[in-house]
Amino acid sequence: MAEKIDTRAVGLDVGLAFIRWLTGAENLHYGLWTGLKVTAGNLKTAQEAYTARLFGYLPPGRLRILDIGGGAGETARKLLDLGHEVEIVVPSAFLAARCRANAPGATVHECTFEAFSGQGLYDLCLFSESFQYIPMAESLPKCAALLAPGGQVVIADCFRTEAYKGRRAHGPQAGGGHGLAAFRKALEGSAFRVAAEEDITAEVAPSIDLEQQFFNVIGHGVTRLSDEIRTRKPAAHWSLTRFIGLFLSKKRRANLMRRLTGNERNAEGFQTFNRYLMLRLERKA
Incomplete structure (x- = not known):
């Protein structure tokens, strides 16, 4: 029996090849467009600005970082260049291979975060546009078990606003993620509190x-x-x-x-139905 074609892997391969051709890197995340004209020529600059903003949320010092859903390994490579120790958790075999190629100094765990059996202890759990793919009942409790004393969580991701009533109501809309209200509620019952938070929805929406x-x-x-x-x-x-x-x-x-x-997926709709947040969480006293 012929094997099923892995269309997701093919799509990722083609998409990464295009991004690499356009920007020279394999970044899969949004760009930060403050002060930039929204053109393909500025995508690299916008993505670099996003990474710089994200790294501003890192605690000081040399860190042992668990990069959860590490994409193609570009963020991990930059973290390694800064002197941090990095482990990546990524479920896609294709992306795991790209992580090994782009960040050869990182340890790559090819599995879901739910199935990850590492013992830690880590100084930081990092979710860069990956938090939305993990059930909230799994994500924060597992981070609490994996972090060293004083360890923190950094999340950069989309959350759906209460204005979003589903695809049937609004058609295909960009963004996604957990409901923001549900996330706030889950956070209240977790081991963490918000130490820093920034809403960058308007800055990433032009992507x-x-x-x-x-x-x-x-x-x-x-x-x-x-x-x-x-x-x-x-x-x-x-x-x-x-x-x-x-x-x-x-x-x-x-x-x-x-x-x-069409043009149903646009920055205006994104800002209506999503909040893109950067957060740093620390343990409650």
């Missing part, structure tokens, strides 16, 4: 517009080519449409073209 502009460029090319084939080679267009239909249903094709040619 959504830039992403949509990229898809619109692809959509323009696809639409232009399709129109040309339909006009000049109608039989070939009919055959091509039938062939694509073998792999994508009519609904999926419509959703794809909506993504490529």
